[in-house]
Amino acid sequence: MTIRTKFTETFGVEHPIAQGGMQWVGRAELVAAVANAGALGFITALTQPTPADLANEIAKTRDLTDKPFGVNLTILPAINPPPYDEYRQVIVDAGIKIVETAGSNPAPHLPMFHDNGIKVLHKCTSVRHAVKAQSLGVDGISIDGFECAGHPGEDDVPGLVLIPAAADKIEIPMIASGGFADARGLVAALALGADGINMGSRFMCTVESCIHQNVKEAIVAGDERGTELIFRSLHNTARVASNEVSREVVQILKDGGQFEDVKDLVAGVRGRKVFDDGDIDAGIWTVGTAMGLINDIPTVGELVSRIVGEAEQLITGRLGEMVTPTAARV
Numbered sequence: 001m002t003i004r005t006k007f008t009e010t011f012g013v014e015h016p017i018a019q020g021g022m023q024w025v026g027r028a029e030l031v032a033a034v035a036n037a038g039a040l041g042f043i044t045a046l047t048q049p050t051p052a053d054l055a056n057e058i059a060k061t062r063d064l065t066d067k068p069f070g071v072n073l074t075i076l077p078a079i080n081p082p083p084y085d086e087y088r089q090v091i092v093d094a095g096i097k098i099v100e101t102a103g104s105n106p107a108p109h110l111p112m113f114h115d116n117g118i119k120v121l122h123k124c125t126s127v128r129h130a131v132k133a134q135s136l137g138v139d140g141i142s143i144d145g146f147e148c149a150g151h152p153g154e155d156d157v158p159g160l161v162l163i164p165a166a167a168d169k170i171e172i173p174m175i176a177s178g179g180f181a182d183a184r185g186l187v188a189a190l191a192l193g194a195d196g197i198n199m200g201s202r203f204m205c206t207v208e209s210c211i212h213q214n215v216k217e218a219i220v221a222g223d224e225r226g227t228e229l230i231f232r233s234l235h236n237t238a239r240v241a242s243n244e245v246s247r248e249v250v251q252i253l254k255d256g257g258q259f260e261d262v263k264d265l266v267a268g269v270r271g272r273k274v275f276d277d278g279d280i281d282a283g284i285w286t287v288g289t290a291m292g293l294i295n296d297i298p299t300v301g302e303l304v305s306r307i308v309g310e311a312e313q314l315i316t317g318r319l320g321e322m323v324t325p326t327a328a329r330v
């Protein structure tokens with residue numbers, strides 16, 4: 001049995017599950033494992049230091065899978081922006097057919113992607129941005145609720161409201177993210193009107209994810225309260241793991257500090273050390289409230305087949321059994 005949705009049909013994957021872009025984590029081994037499991041994985045373009053490195057990472061992924069996969073292009077305001085046009089050109093030249101855009105309006109990138117037969121799944125955190133992206137002509141929406149790892153936006157609307165509110169206005173395929181980690185989440189997302197789920201934290205904690213084992217074990221040991229929201233006062237909120245560094249950042253900004261005052265604490269090189277060396281207090285690292293639902297470190301294949309299998313059982317079993325035909329109710 002399989003679960004077919006508008007998302008699986010449009011994006012040509014077996015299961016209604018995506019692995020969204022993840023800085024430092026979305027690399028060839030993980031993305032290929034997700035593809036081989038029948039879900040949709042995205043290489044994170046900006047994890048690669050140069051566009052040429054992205055081309056190599058795409059080639060490496062192709063060596064590991066012949067199934068479809070995509071590339072995430074996160075467009076964030078920066079003092080020295082990366083060469084987005086060059087990364088985009090590499091994506092096109094490599095023959096990638098699915099791109100996940102995130103961070104800001106995808107309009108400048110759409111014509112080139114569409115002219116080259118690339119489908120665009122735009123990730124956003126509010127109904128109004130989803131509606132805007134739909135009107136721009138993207139091929140799918142990925143709506144990320146307040147529970148999510150990374151940037152939840154500034155509206156603080158959790159998935160239970162965000163997903164159905166978006167579903168009321170979105171006609172193209174839409175997947176939901178933020179706090180999804182198991183079959184119950186997938187079934188709930190489908191019930192709320194989504195066509196599938198996108199997961200970050202859950203895929204981060206798998207055998208094929210190339211981060212240090214200590215980080216995976218910290219996720220398993222942690223619970224749903226184990227995150228902090230940093231940069232609130234700067235209107236650039238990010239949900240990250242609660243540790244010595246993130247708690248200090250929260251305090252400094254609460255006391256009226258500015259970005260300059262926390263710049264060194266939040267430096268990317270420090271966060272990178274967490275993933276590479278396994279020192280979970282070395283810097284800022286990203287994870288979501290889904291941590292409270294993550295209790296093991298399975299292979300990606302085991303994880304995807306567990307989620308899909310249990311979702312099917314849940315729909316046809318527990319939920320199906322709750323429904324009694326009206327005539328039988330006396």
Ligand SMILES: Cc1cc2nc3c(=O)[nH]c(=O)nc-3n(C[C@H](O)[C@H](O)[C@H](O)COP(=O)(O)O)c2cc1C
Pocket residue numbers: 019020021022023024025044072074101102103123144147148149150151177178179180198199200201202204285286287288289290
């Ligand atoms: C370690 C990590 C890094 C992330 N980096 C990015 C990124 O660079 N670009 C992006 O669009 N989303 C990024 N995300 C967000 C994920 O793609 C996804 O939207 C999010 O994790 C969903 O919430 P969940 O963690 O509750 O599943 C990141 C998430 C994690 C856990």
